[in-house]
Amino acid sequence: MITKNKLLIITLALTALSACDGMFDYSPYAIDFSEENMNVNEKNVSKLILKEPDDTLTIAFTGDTHRFYDQTEEFVEKVNQNPAVDFVIHVGDMADFGLPKQYTWGNSFLLKLTVPYFVVVGNHDLVGNGLTAYKEMFGALNFSFIYDNLKFIFMNTNGLEFKFNGEVPDVQWLDAQLSPNNDFSKAIVIFHIPPMDRDFDSSLEETFSKTLAHHNNVLFTVHGHLHGHEIYKPYEDSITYVNVYGVENMKFNLIKIANNQFDVETVAF
Amino acid sequence: MWKQWHFKIALIVLLVHLCNPVNTYGQYSQKTDSAKYVRFLPDYVKLQFAGGIGLLSIGVGYSFFKEKLEVSYFYGYVPKAVSIDDLHSVSLQVTAKFFRFKANKNIEIVPLNVGWFIHHTFGNEYWITLPSHYPAEYYWWSPGRNAGIFLGGEIKTKLLSNKTPASGTAFCARVGSRGLYLTSKFGNSAIPFRDIVEFGFGVALYR
Numbered sequence: 001m002i003t004k005n006k007l008l009i010i011t012l013a014l015t016a017l018s019a020c021d022g023m024f025d026y027s028p029y030a031i032d033f034s035e036e037n038m039n040v041n042e043k044n045v046s047k048l049i050l051k052e053p054d055d056t057l058t059i060a061f062t063g064d065t066h067r068f069y070d071q072t073e074e075f076v077e078k079v080n081q082n083p084a085v086d087f088v089i090h091v092g093d094m095a096d097f098g099l100p101k102q103y104t105w106g107n108s109f110l111l112k113l114t115v116p117y118f119v120v121v122g123n124h125d126l127v128g129n130g131l132t133a134y135k136e137m138f139g140a141l142n143f144s145f146i147y148d149n150l151k152f153i154f155m156n157t158n159g160l161e162f163k164f165n166g167e168v169p170d171v172q173w174l175d176a177q178l179s180p181n182n183d184f185s186k187a188i189v190i191f192h193i194p195p196m197d198r199d200f201d202s203s204l205e206e207t208f209s210k211t212l213a214h215h216n217n218v219l220f221t222v223h224g225h226l227h228g229h230e231i232y233k234p235y236e237d238s239i240t241y242v243n244v245y246g247v248e249n250m251k252f253n254l255i256k257i258a259n260n261q262f263d264v265e266t267v268a269f
Numbered sequence: 270m271w272k273q274w275h276f277k278i279a280l281i282v283l284l285v286h287l288c289n290p291v292n293t294y295g296q297y298s299q300k301t302d303s304a305k306y307v308r309f310l311p312d313y314v315k316l317q318f319a320g321g322i323g324l325l326s327i328g329v330g331y332s333f334f335k336e337k338l339e340v341s342y343f344y345g346y347v348p349k350a351v352s353i354d355d356l357h358s359v360s361l362q363v364t365a366k367f368f369r370f371k372a373n374k375n376i377e378i379v380p381l382n383v384g385w386f387i388h389h390t391f392g393n394e395y396w397i398t399l400p401s402h403y404p405a406e407y408y409w410w411s412p413g414r415n416a417g418i419f420l421g422g423e424i425k426t427k428l429l430s431n432k433t434p435a436s437g438t439a440f441c442a443r444v445g446s447r448g449l450y451l452t453s454k455f456g457n458s459a460i461p462f463r464d465i466v467e468f469g470f471g472v473a474l475y476r
Contacts, residue, residue, distance in 0.1 A: 005428070023463050023466050023467075023468045024318075024319035024320075024467075024468050024469070025319060025320070025321040025466075025467040025468070026319055026321070026323060026324040026347045026351055026352065026356075027321065027322070027323065027345070027347045027352070027356045027358060027390065028321065028390075028415070028447065028449060028450075029347075029352070029354075029356055029390055029395070029412075030347050030351060030352035030356065031352050031353040031354070032351050032352055032353075067452070067453050067455075067456075067457065068457075069453075069457040069459045069460050070456065070457050070458060070459045072459075073459045096453065097410060097412065097449050097453075098412065099449060099453075101450070101453075101464070102453060105453070105460060105464070109459070127408060127412055128394055128395060128412035129354065129392075129394055129395075131394075132353055132354065136353060160402065160403065160407075163400075163402045164402065198404070
């Protein structure tokens with residue numbers, strides 16, 4: 001009798017378990033990403049380098065997507081309609097509370113992009129165990145790749161999240177990355193927090209901006225964090241900083257690069 | 270540092286309850302002459318699967334107001350098999366049980382329980398108060414402590430009442446969500462409801 005009851009209970013439990021697969025939550029901080037949510041930046045580099053470059057390189061920028069999931073979805077739809085876009089760069093703050101679940105949500109929309117995409121780390125992405133989640137989903141915090149003779153350098157500039165420890169951003173790494181060689185002519189540097197911001201490690205502001213100018217090969221830099229759009233030259237070195245729209249503005253910036261010249265456009269969606 | 274204290278206290282409270290010399294279960298405790306102490310024994314111990322508070326969590330519960338209100342305290346664990354880092358947490362839950370009816374003399378159904386919980390994950394990165402290096406009110410939530418709600422149901426049986434000092438065994442199920450998930454879902458039709466739901470199952474042994 002007891003055996004029968006037990007069997008019934010076990011059967012019921014297993015049925016319920018299989019019916020609700022994926023709806024069991026063990027903790028908001030459990031990181032157990034599926035294959036498509038791992039090593040995303042590197043996978044997209046592999047995808048991009050297979051593509052033959054044309055005269056003009058067109059990059060769509062978004063960022064600060066936080067909890068604006070519906071808008072992120074619309075951004076992806078809009079970009080997919082534009083065949084000129086070569087790839088997409090997200091300038092950080094994809095996970096509002098740094099939750100692994102928010103990483104998965106954010107990436108679920110970006111995965112629908114028909115072109116490669118890259119995500120740099122933002123301060124919101126680092127709350128809780130967000131650092132581990134970012135590394136698992138996207139890879140190294142500082143990374144770079146070369147495409148069409150251009151070097152794209154992605155940097156963690158979220159100094160405040162690292163208690164302004166004097167190591168974020170890693171200026172020495174940046175200098176080594178910018179050190180000229182035959183593989184690239186110009187570099188584009190992408191980061192979340194701009195150097196003049198209060199959340200940037202002020203002890204590194206001068207070194208950072210001087211390092212960017214040091215090899216005289218930075219075409220422009222792109223950042224987010226401020227949600228609005230601005231093209232400006234904050235330092236005497238006359239390097240252009242492009243602050244790109246946060247997704248909630250229902251606008252994004254398109255940067256076109258040809259013959260080491262660049263042009264910034266705004267697209268509404 | 271105080272977080273380690275908190276953790277130790279949580280474990281001590283649980284161990285005292287679970288390895289109680291007086292025994293957690295009724296028949297034994299009636300033999301002791303410290304009737305006053307018996308009042309402080311939990312009314313049930315429970316083992317739960319999922320529900321957002323651990324792959325497995327174990328806790329003790331107290332009933333009040335003729336079993337209409339319950340307060341329980343759980344320790345939950347997430348092993349490395351299902352997460353990059355293993356996770357330790359505790360949660361405090363308050364459950365209101367408005368309805369109950371007897372299906373037969375051995376089975377009681379307690380449907381539509383409404384619960385609230387607060388969940389604390391241990392670890393430096395799961396802070397409760399904003400660390401001092403941030404400007405005031407830089408982040409409005411705390412990763413270390415967040416609250417949620419759930420709906421639950423329970424089937425109380427006489428299972429194990431013959432062979433053990435327990436009065437019965439209950440099988441519980443719950444479905445809930447937490448503030449951080451609900452906030453994420455708010456205004457986003459693109460996020461499916463199933464993604465913010467925390468399902469859980471449990472077995473409780475009643476005193």
